[in-house]
Amino acid sequence: MINNLVHAADLSIVMRKYRYLGSFFILTLVAVFLNGAGIRRNVERLANDKVAQGRPNYDAMFADGKLRIAVFWGWDHPRDTIMGSFPAFETLNGKRLYYKGNPIMIEIGMITQINEKPKDIFKTALEDSTIDMVIYSGHARYGKGMAFESMYDIFRCGNGDLVEDRHVKPYKVFKATSEDLDATKFPNTYKIIMLNCCDSQGHFRQSWAKRFRECGAAVDLLTVEFPVFNLYDHRRVLNLLRDILAFADWKTIKANYESEVHKRKNRLIIDPVRSPDEEDFAMDGAY
Structure with a gap:
């Protein structure tokens, strides 16, 4: 019982x-x-994680005797991340390195959300033929574009896809337009642009590459596959700058960027402009 x-x-x-x-x-x-x-879809990645061949066009970057770099920290970037990059930038700014025996002056400018009209400064940097590198690190607004003074202050550079904004309730679907990118006139001088923000579905690789072709711009574009925004972004940016100052090739740059793994691995995608390399002239001696 x-x-x-x-x-x-x-x-x-x-x-x-x-x-x-x-x-x-x-x-x-x-x-x-x-x-x-x-329900969130599985993150889309490139089927083949190809490593770009060759190296950045250092001859073009250093032709004027200067290496000018503009670094933009987007809206809502952790303060600790931004502050973590200050010592390195202050140490490098105004210093010289030597490339093929010639002195190169390093100039680094850092722009954050507290600067006046940072989005306008970003566009100006993209159009400035004397700036060799433009780096943005921050949110991508689900493929709509880079956010600066606020989550609504967006440099619109989408590829026309419909994206879901999860910062409003109920969630809304918007078209990722490209007004700001279309209004940007890229120079035909060589430049490296790094979008250190989530581009897992290739929104920006498509829209930016299209605009480069329209402008005839010689740009090496660096994008990142999901996810990127966290407290260690400054380490990834500093890894990139360190490798550029060491005249590294793309394989080394990619490996060092991806070596910073904090809970999740970021994949650096490099879409380089093809420039003449030593192998292109391997047969010159026969003529």
């Missing part, structure tokens, strides 16, 4: 647990429905 009562009590406890679990799942589904949320 006692055993039967114990068994009945255990069964009652189990049934209550199932009822609680059932109620939890029902409430969760209701909350998801009311918030307009959808």
